[in-house]
Amino acid sequence: MNALEQLIFLLEGVQITLSVSVFAFLLGIATGIPMMLLRAFGGKLWELIVEGYEKVLRGVPIVILMLLFYFGIGVRVPFLRDPFVSAALALGIRSGAYQSQIFKGAMRGVGEDQMTAARALGMSKLKAFRHVVLPQMFIIASAGLGSEYALIVKDSAYAFFLGGGLLDVITRADILRAYALTEHWEYPYFAYIPTALIYIALTFPLATYLDRWGSRRKKKLGI
Amino acid sequence: MPDVVAEAENVWMEYKDIIALRDVSLQVGEGKIKVLFGPSGSGKSTLLRCLAMLTKPTRGKVFLRGEELTSPEADIDKARAKIGFVFQNILLFHHLRALGNVTLGLRRVLGLPKQEAREKAMKALREVRMERWVDHYPAELSGGQQQRVGIARALAMEPEIILFDEPTSSLDPELKGEVLDAMKDLAKKGRTMLIATHEMHFAREAADEMIFQDEGRIIERGTPKHFFTNPSTDRARRFLARLVREGQSNV
Ligand SMILES: Nc1ncnc2c1ncn2[C@@H]1O[C@H](COP(=O)(O)OP(=O)(O)O)[C@@H](O)[C@H]1O
Ligand SMILES: [Mg+2]
Numbered sequence: 105m106n107a108l109e110q111l112i113f114l115l116e117g118v119q120i121t122l123s124v125s126v127f128a129f130l131l132g133i134a135t136g137i138p139m140m141l142l143r144a145f146g147g148k149l150w151e152l153i154v155e156g157y158e159k160v161l162r163g164v165p166i167v168i169l170m171l172l173f174y175f176g177i178g179v180r181v182p183f184l185r186d187p188f189v190s191a192a193l194a195l196g197i198r199s200g201a202y203q204s205q206i207f208k209g210a211m212r213g214v215g216e217d218q219m220t221a222a223r224a225l226g227m228s229k230l231k232a233f234r235h236v237v238l239p240q241m242f243i244i245a246s247a248g249l250g251s252e253y254a255l256i257v258k259d260s261a262y263a264f265f266l267g268g269g270l271l272d273v274i275t276r277a278d279i280l281r282a283y284a285l286t287e288h289w290e291y292p293y294f295a296y297i298p299t300a301l302i303y304i305a306l307t308f309p310l311a312t313y314l315d316r317w318g319s320r321r322k323k324k325l326g327i
Numbered sequence: 328m329p330d331v332v333a334e335a336e337n338v339w340m341e342y343k344d345i346i347a348l349r350d351v352s353l354q355v356g357e358g359k360i361k362v363l364f365g366p367s368g369s370g371k372s373t374l375l376r377c378l379a380m381l382t383k384p385t386r387g388k389v390f391l392r393g394e395e396l397t398s399p400e401a402d403i404d405k406a407r408a409k410i411g412f413v414f415q416n417i418l419l420f421h422h423l424r425a426l427g428n429v430t431l432g433l434r435r436v437l438g439l440p441k442q443e444a445r446e447k448a449m450k451a452l453r454e455v456r457m458e459r460w461v462d463h464y465p466a467e468l469s470g471g472q473q474q475r476v477g478i479a480r481a482l483a484m485e486p487e488i489i490l491f492d493e494p495t496s497s498l499d500p501e502l503k504g505e506v507l508d509a510m511k512d513l514a515k516k517g518r519t520m521l522i523a524t525h526e527m528h529f530a531r532e533a534a535d536e537m538i539f540q541d542e543g544r545i546i547e548r549g550t551p552k553h554f555f556t557n558p559s560t561d562r563a564r565r566f567l568a569r570l571v572r573e574g575q576s577n578v
Contacts, residue, residue: 217414217416217418218418218420218421220381220414220418221412221414221418221419221420222420222431223381223404223407224379224381224407224410224412224414225407225408225431225432225436225480225484226404226405226406226407226408226409226432226436226484227404227432227435227436228404231435231436235431235435236420236422236431239422240421240422243422324464324466324467325421325422325464325465325466326421326464326465326466327421327422327466
């Protein structure tokens, strides 16, 4: 393979890296918001349970979660036996534990008054949350969600440890390394630099955009 | 008494270290305009919030059109849809334009289709002369304009009664007038309103009855004429004199 072919080979992994990350990010939203709500409104017991759960998820190295899902639980639960599913699930539920925090801060930023004004119109708690609090939470949380997304993309590289069944960017870089080193093992190997650049390209622009969009929006809306 | 719209019956509101309302009873009849006034901390906001069941009184009963809202079976959300509330600190929804602020309740609470909600909202916004600002976000409006949207938001729901909690007290003096004018218009159209305010000029012009509240109790009630000529309690007399002295109103 010449340099261009190698680059194309690497880039073909972008789709997989992105799919894992986007899936995990959405799963993080889908679990993070309910956890935040349980914590805020569920009473003392739920607060303790959710807090414990979040602490554990945030404390464990993500690679251990992936390995546990794939090689551990996955032995008994066939659908986890797919490295894509194991990686995305591990990243997603861990992200939920972080996003719960992000949304908690965002809800505090929206403030109780907005809820009161919505309730005064006759909205139920749920409707008020859905139509008044949540949209503003996303605006306030946009910068935090952007960095969380970047973190997921980067940490998706740990799927590398699931044994090469997932042809994402990092796994492809490793295949190229193996290929190069069997032939020229004494040469210094630099293909990790374009690999790193690809990860930067996948994270930096979107995170920056979300950050800027959020600030502009917040300023315009006065929140 | 004509048809009673909203009623508080022996209402108490007891917080941990303060009693905000002590045995307050009050009725607002159809088409009546009542002004609630009294020193800061006397419980005006608490009373209004109890009437809208934004907080539940610790004792006593609250009624809307004879239905007891303090009863455990009451559908509070449904009742709140029939009670307009205009807040001291305005509380428009920041993420929605003026029009969206007014249509939200029409769409999501009353379930009106988009077009109908829009027409109703525009009608309410015209009533407060805000029809030219419908596409602006709250942060792009002056305080007075924001509060007029706040009034339109309440008005559009066609409530049985509108409760105003010091609607002009957060506004710069030069912006109070436009909001008071909008309220006077509503008064002329026969809306039922209970208004906590220190705008005595407005009270004199619009109120059917004034209610003086202090330390969680209703101390005295009467017509504006009664209060401005010869209030019977010392406390009301002193409070009104202070309002004049502080130039908070032009009695
Ligand atoms: N949520 C609350 N918790 C504790 N005390 C409160 C609360 N809300 C109001 N109060 C107290 O109740 C009293 C009446 O307050 P409020 O109804 O706001 O008076 P006003 O509107 O006449 O200024 C005040 O002493 C206030 O500090
Ligand atoms: Mg008050």
